[in-house]
Amino acid sequence: MLNLRSEKWFARKGKDGFIYRAWMKNQGIPDDEFTGKPVIGICNTWSELTPCNAHFRELAESVKRGVLEAGGLPVEFPVMSLGETLIKPTAMLYRNLMSMTVEESIRANPLDGVVLLVGCDKTTPASVMGACSVNLPMIAVSGGAMLTGKHQGRNLGTSDLWRFDAENKSGKLTAEEFRMIEGAMCRSRGHCAVMGTASTMACMIEALGITLPENAAIPAADSRRKVLAQLSGRRIVDMVKEDVKPSDIMTRELFENAVKINAAIGGSTNFMIHLMAIAGRLGVPLTLRDFDHLAKDIPLLANLEPSGKYFMEDFYYAGGLPAVIKELLPHLHGTVRTVSGQTVVENNQNAQCYNRDVIASLDKPFQQKAGTAVVYGNLCKDGAVIKPSAASPHLMKHRGQAVVFETIEDYHERINDPDLDVTEDHILVLKNVGPKGYPGMPEVGNMQLPAKLLQRGITDMIRISDGRMSGTAFGTTFLHVSPESAAGGVLALVREGDWIEVDVEERRLHLDVSDEELEKRRETWKPLPEPTDRGYVKMFLDYVQQAHKGMDLDFLQGSSGSEVTRDSH
Template structure:
């Protein structure tokens, strides 16, 4: 098992460079904070804990985090720390345009500098909505200050006319039903009120719940954190216990680099396969690994996920929602199942200070239809599949548990959309030359192309196909898709079209072959034709003139390495720096 050795205590803390002593500079820092009514002995060397809160009125998934922050504070006070709440950049999936993904790196950069430039010894990362989790973990990995994640938790189940309604998943289903003439617009509007009936993130195994599961599997959150519903009183208990724990982590000097090891990432990848997690986890974990300096690649995703059965029966892959997952025992049950199957690094360290196996070895599964035994898994080959070929030399990803088995090996005629606007202009046109055997191709929606790599890869099918009762077709793009979405969708195609990747030169009428078992995606043209088209290619996406959009365009990397900025790789630490007064 892991042999973590806590640092000696007491020792001089980072915050004491601001608050300790009697110099003009320390009196300046300390004195101003005293206008909030803090007594002098709070600055006597006790750990200062930054509660990094992604609450925002425009991030509804995180709308309850101010209440949770108070519970974190209570825990910090109880353990002898000094809590300070810090509002940080909140990249809302619900409201940000062109896409929240464009601002994940900005949020990570802003939070990193907030951690580096302010007098905190450790951090509680209060997260929830999709991009808030990876952005804050990326920042913590970069600074390497002791940190612990507290997730806001999923909302309660939705219900509409007696049917479970999964946030996001049913949005796509109902939208397609309207296009197919199976549901009226009025009924769609009525269903809207049933989708989000409490505080919290999506209640499906979408990206928010996936990333909450990923940080728990990485060891960056207390065991059980991922699945507790947002409005359950036990979510508040988790927040308070995390507040207590971060104080001891600071005393022990237990840092992200101690926890986020290669073993931890391998555990997380396997957990993602078992839960039927979002394809977005690929790009986020690659970025997080890059920040902490771990060599993680798409090949690791395919190698580690290939033989992992998907046992969690949750939408969009299955039947239930996060509420039932919590009642069944939550993520600790899944981690235990992997450990018993020999698919877990049991000695991987967690924020508890001990190995992950100690946290889960005694848990029980309370509902084996929600968390199924391996012999009744949703699919025996879960995980994230990575396909390569002349259409995706650096890879593209597919989620088998959300795809159609009959389309896993397919050859079809390409119907090409040059970008999202071209798709919107054509998809409802009854004269569009398309049927269910075709392969829908969308370009210029990758990190640089959109910009930001929006969740548009799960292109809705044309109405004339939907009216036949067809619900799935092969779709290929350099975009992402929501973790709540489903279908035989190849995503993150790299290099992206906007960089001149082969996706950029696909034409209407070309034939494309996919073979998931063989991990192959192939554009059926000769090598000579491929080279001729690539030589003739010219960019269609103009670089933005200025601002953050220009910074993003110039420095964002490809999806195959995490779509982080090239100048933010590696753990750069949080030096105290020079006093400024």
Template sequence: VLLAGCDKTVPASLLGAASANVPAIMVTGGPMLNGHWRNQSLGSCTDCWRFHEEVRAGRITRAEWQEIEDSISRSNGHCQTMGTASTMASVVEGLGMTLPGGAAIPAVDTRRKQMAELAGRKIIELVHADIRPADILTRAAFENSIRVLHAISGSTNAILHLIALAGRVGVELPLQLFDDLSETTPWLVNLKPSGNYLMEDFFYAGGVPAVMNELRDLLHTDAPTVTGGTVADNIAGAAIINPDVIAPAAAPLSEVGSLVVLSGNLCPDGAILKRSAADPNLLQHEGTACVFEDLEDLTARVDDPDLDIDAGSVMILKNAGPVGAPGMPEWGHLPIPKKLLEAGVTDIVRISDARMSGTSYGAVVLHVAPESAVGGPLAFVRDGDKIRLDIAARRLDLLVDDAELQERRAAWTPPAKKDERGYRRLYEDQVLQANEGCDFAFLKGRSPVVEVSHTYS
């Protein structure tokens, strides 16, 4: 029984179960209850970001900010927006690795305990029937989970986790597949950061089973699950209770999914953007680069009143990827410079090889591959360069001629290795790029697990 809750623990435990390929079932901890402040629903940490920008712009006081902090977390549980934790719980339900309906049950609801007890009984059945993760984690299951991801307007981080998980069971999950399925999957779930509601509302509205039932014509409904039945069995009779929270497929929030995959000379191996959470006016944009070499540079200069930046600029952060940071932290939601916030700017195009929190929002291009630290084109961007983002064409391009780029590449020096031995050296040598899921290369692929029992007298 895999007991997990927040962003990384759910995929991490699934990765281990997939590699070991022993019978397994996921039990997630559940989201916290909705936050409330002055008749507003608060969700962590979407509203943390939103109100922190208000503090920086001087539109709310520090005392009000403290009230918001005190009001946003009302119970145990993970973030109650459709952040990475909620997304992964929902995606795991889409994969068939948890009991149906389990993703959205609030952490403190007695039904969460009931689900855990049922999972304890179910794992015994899985052992007796010898049903293992490799039996469930098929290409069909991954396609189902990607459909769910787009329909719920889920976290960009789920793309990394699903690619890594697929790699552990020998399923090829190319980045382009996420974009292909996005174009034929409607966005249905109206949750922050893309929408208005929170996970408690999602639970009462019907949860993941209602979403999957709306998507049933797009799903592989014959795919097996940990219940011992199929997807079709699990979603039979599921219904939308509140169409404001879960839109019907006949009247979706959007005809297409929330996440898009970009290509172009700035991201030869791909990049990601969450179009449902971005200012629509920025989805086709050409602007001048304002470059930050790393997080320290960003922190030191972003609020400098003399920073050469305006609302049409494109913010660039380098050295924030799997190798460069290291660890590809959630630095991609670059803070809008204070002087722009004070001028009323609420979104700006931001590009990096980092990740961002699933609770974040904006015209934020993430997971640029190859990353700058290994010689990806992002490393060669300079202040003043023109950059074009075109979501309709799925392009992200640095508008610098090839000869100039070649000169910059020839003059570039890779960052020095910080460790010549130990775990960090192993990590830097073996970690895959974002388009391959950022797993270790030596863990990709299936190998037989030899189970040996030892008896000692």
């Protein structure tokens, strides 16, 4: 006999039970559907304002079929949805708010298990964070990447946007050509076609063992995406019967696996912030130093934009994430179980690579030691990160003078000024784009180079900020500087012309200014005024943690469980 949480609602006698069942019956649900069946919530991040997730209502129908086949009752519900392409000032500002809507929606309703439909960047970590906080049986299904863009015989992906923008600004690409490419890039349903943050998140949750195998890479337009959704619907019913919760699956071992797998695929630097936030909800110890330590010797195996040349569609045809995991098994915890009911080894032991130009072998990788590097120094006491696989080797050790932008508005106003005193040897420094400073830590760390340098054919230079970078972007960019400038970090004290030393191999980022001089500058430093004194943004500013801790709200740390606050009317 199943001990179902939903029976606290539907098995009740008297007035309360009458209300719970009667109002559900207005949807045409027979009486026996409320007896002894797991109620499975389908947490849907569908929204037409989240274009990457706009096909999710259809995907939800596939999940429902699976739930019904396995003897469960599926109930679909909406939560806040975050569309990276449209939302301002940045979707990251609202990740924690969305996680709260997921958490409270699951806890407050008669659910025994939940299927998370996720896709666009922040909908994945937000949904997982919220579900982990409640800790009911949970499985995730990603929406899949869009098909590779096509234009004049050339393959296109989101990473190419940065190149096209540079060519447009340098005069190599006309406005008409730029507009034509716009219609060719996003030619199907799904999220970005490259190993950007959305695909990185899809890989992350497969690596964490909370999806069925192959979830990460099946294209959104491929019918096998619906098959996986239906199978996930079946599996969640069994998970409820087995009482398999996130805390049972998502152990420290799988978090370590995820860090190593992210290095091997050239995943987004945003992965670090999201994984730490998820770990914080489960009470799994994970620090910024772990990312550097665990991934330091992991080679790059996936030849995908922005670190390589292929696309997520190619990745799937080449064997997908299971082929990468199989290669990495000597480095991974293989005996831990996943939501499939099988271990990591069992999930991936039959995987094959069908194209070594897309997925390399462990003994012949595309790049050695490709994991995200974490650097420290007086400029970033609590760390900063860089993605070596997307950076220029000749800039990994460098000393240059700072060109300083106090805000993103200051940057936009001055970056293309012909009189800006800047060369390719300078270092661009952008302040006040961290968690509190923007607020929300936007993806502006990969600052576009000055137009006059682009016109000379310069394609990269060192950039430093307390902001983030889109997973689709590339360049020698030091990101997530912590403490941020708005919190009084040393970054706030950098001045035009200061010398900065960079040495990625030695994990060092140093501002060549004496402690005495920095103290003098601090005496006159004043933070920018807060943008608002009300609502969620005010709450965010008051309670958000710094980047090196995952940027969650401090009071959301730890699991709160599935018990409702009050259990009677």
